[in-house]
Amino acid sequence: MIRIANAHLWVHDQDEALAFYTQRLGMEVRADVTVAELGNFRWLTVGPAGQPDIAIALMAIPGAPVMDSETAEQVRNLMAKGFAGTIFLATDDCQAAYEELRGRGVEFVEEPEERPYGIDSAFRDPSGNSIRLTQVREVASV
Amino acid sequence: MVFAPPARHLLRAKDLADARYFEPLDVDDLAGAAGLSRAHFSREFRRAFGESPHAYLLTRRMERAAALLRTTDRSVADICFSVGLRSVGSFTTCFTRTYGVSPTAYRVAFPPAVNHALVPACVLRAYGRPQRRTFREDSDPARD
Numbered sequence: 001m002i003r004i005a006n007a008h009l010w011v012h013d014q015d016e017a018l019a020f021y022t023q024r025l026g027m028e029v030r031a032d033v034t035v036a037e038l039g040n041f042r043w044l045t046v047g048p049a050g051q052p053d054i055a056i057a058l059m060a061i062p063g064a065p066v067m068d069s070e071t072a073e074q075v076r077n078l079m080a081k082g083f084a085g086t087i088f089l090a091t092d093d094c095q096a097a098y099e100e101l102r103g104r105g106v107e108f109v110e111e112p113e114e115r116p117y118g119i120d121s122a123f124r125d126p127s128g129n130s131i132r133l134t135q136v137r138e139v140a141s142v
Numbered sequence: 143m144v145f146a147p148p149a150r151h152l153l154r155a156k157d158l159a160d161a162r163y164f165e166p167l168d169v170d171d172l173a174g175a176a177g178l179s180r181a182h183f184s185r186e187f188r189r190a191f192g193e194s195p196h197a198y199l200l201t202r203r204m205e206r207a208a209a210l211l212r213t214t215d216r217s218v219a220d221i222c223f224s225v226g227l228r229s230v231g232s233f234t235t236c237f238t239r240t241y242g243v244s245p246t247a248y249r250v251a252f253p254p255a256v257n258h259a260l261v262p263a264c265v266l267r268a269y270g271r272p273q274r275r276t277f278r279e280d281s282d283p284a285r286d
Contacts, residue, residue, distance in 0.1 A: 012147075121167070126146075132262060
């Protein structure tokens with residue numbers, strides 16, 4: 001069986017992202033390792049408490065020779081424009097989660113709203129990445 | 143704190159249009175969210191996203207109005223006000239220009255029973271937002 005272990009997300013600044021994903025979203029740090037022999041590459045992963053086998057790798061945009069400066073600038077711009085990807089989070093109670101996160105200073109771009117598939121809301125991380133928070137409606141199996 | 147790319151501030155303005163389209167927002171409010179003067183903001187927004195902030199806000203309102211026409215039985219006037227516009231006449235004109243049919247005809251063409259794959263709201267919003275159709279506004283920089 002193949003499972004999802006980690007998915008990566010570019011971030012503008014790893015410290016800023018770490019603070020957001022842990023202090024605001026309440027995720028756990030799974031790994032935070034800086035590898036000197038790899039030019040101080042920092043492998044930083046976070047994941048939701050209670051879901052230990054999945055993590056998000058918060059990746060700094062590298063410089064040369066990994067990524068040329070023009071490409072790095074393009075990635076940075078895509079991210080700042082909000083086009084670098086989306087994380088879809090699920091919750092049992094969208095309204096309660098929304099209020100909790102708002103209380104911790106998360107600015108929502110979509111407040112919880114009824115959709116055909118459940119109750120859905122959205123916010124961004126400091127880098128501009130889109131994060132959706134959804135209470136998925138249970139659909140009776142056919 | 144790392145210096146954010148300028149586009150991150152423009153994204154705040156775009157998010158404001160997406161989040162608060164139902165309020166009487168205008169381009170000045172969007173410029174304020176980005177922390178830029180109106181003229182500079184409009185230029186930079188267009189450079190980043192390929193359309194003017196005025197067009198973005200207007201097409202967001204059209205997209206939301208179309209969704210309400212498809213999924214509710216609320217009146218056209220009510221829907222016009224619900225998406226932050228105040229003139230039903232202008233709304234109907236703009237909607238008809240955008241979708242090629244009047245709001246009422248659009249609703250008839252999409253009976254609520256024709257229901258939708260369960261795609262996320264972000265997809266509906268992003269892919270459902272219409273291209274802007276203009277007649278005269280293009281030559282009017284004040285509308286940007």
